[in-house]
Every structure is written in structure tokens, then in C-alpha cells.
Amino acid sequence: MNFKDCIDSYPFILMEGALGERLKREFDLDISGTVAMADLVYQQKGRLALETLWNEYIDIAYRYQLPFLATTPTRRANKERIYMAGYNESIIADNVDFLRSIKEALPLFHEVPCQSVN
Numbered sequence: 001m002n003f004k005d006c007i008d009s010y011p012f013i014l015m016e017g018a019l020g021e022r023l024k025r026e027f028d029l030d031i032s033g034t035v036a037m038a039d040l041v042y043q044q045k046g047r048l049a050l051e052t053l054w055n056e057y058i059d060i061a062y063r064y065q066l067p068f069l070a071t072t073p074t075r076r077a078n079k080e081r082i083y084m085a086g087y088n089e090s091i092i093a094d095n096v097d098f099l100r101s102i103k104e105a106l107p108l109f110h111e112v113p114c115q116s117v118n
Contacts, residue, residue: 006067006114014061014068016053023049034085037073041091041098054102058112067114072099 007013020037023029027049031037040046054070061068072095082091 001114003114010067010113012066014057014064014066016057016070019053019073022053027052034076034081035074035087035091036076038077038082038091038095039085039087040073041094047098050098051102054099058102058106061112065113068112070099070103072096 001009020031023031023037023040023046027045029040029046029049031040033039037046040050050073057068057070060066072092074092074095077087077091077095079089082089
């Protein structure tokens with residue numbers, strides 16, 4: 001199923017909400033750096049926090065049989081900011097790979113609608 005068919009098939013789609021606020025308040029993470037949340041994938045505490053939050057949303061999507069749309073926390077990671085922070089463009093791919101690894105780690109019984117949409 002493609003993305004358009006998925007969103008046309010369901011009256012609601014779950015997305016993560018206020019990810020930055022949750023990371024600051026629940027996990028005491030500093031996301032004020034040049035690339036904001038994009039470099040969390042390079043920190044053990046950041047990876048654990050992202051994984052925890054995304055898995056909470058996946059559990060809700062599974063419980064209510066809703067599609068879940070997760071996005072990488074790379075909104076502020078443009079080319080200029082990436083280099084200013086001392087990273088390179090692989091930071092985007094590293095975030096995508098990390099999010100994909102969470103999806104791939106889901107047990108088969110825990111599939112949510114439209115999970116295979118890429």
C-alpha cells in the first residue's frame with residue numbers, strides 16, 4: 001500500500017506529538033544545540049529516549065489499529081547547521097537508519113496498519 005492509499009483508508013493517523021518537549025521534560029535532554037535533536041542518535045541516552053517515545057506511540061497505534069507516522073528529528077539539521085555543529089550530512093541518514101531499526105525490531109504480532117509504507 002502506498003502512502004496516499006494508507007491515509008485515504010483511515011480516518012486518523014497517529015503521529016508523535018511534541019517530541020522535543022517530551023525529550024526535554026521526561027528525559028532531561030538538552031536539545032538547544034545547533035542541530036537540535038538530530039544528534040541524539042549519537043548519544044546513548046538520546047537513542048534510548050527516542051526509542052522509548054517512538055515505541056510508546058507504536059503501542060498506541062497497535063492498540064487502536066491506527067497507522068503511525070514517525071519522522072526523524074532532523075528539522076533543524078540543514079547543511080549549514082550540520083557543518084557548524086561539526087557533523088556531516090550522514091547525520092540525516094543516521095537518523096533514518098535509527099528510526100528504521102526501531103521499526104524492524106517490532107515483533108511480527110505488533111504490526112500497525114500501513115507499516116510497510118515507505
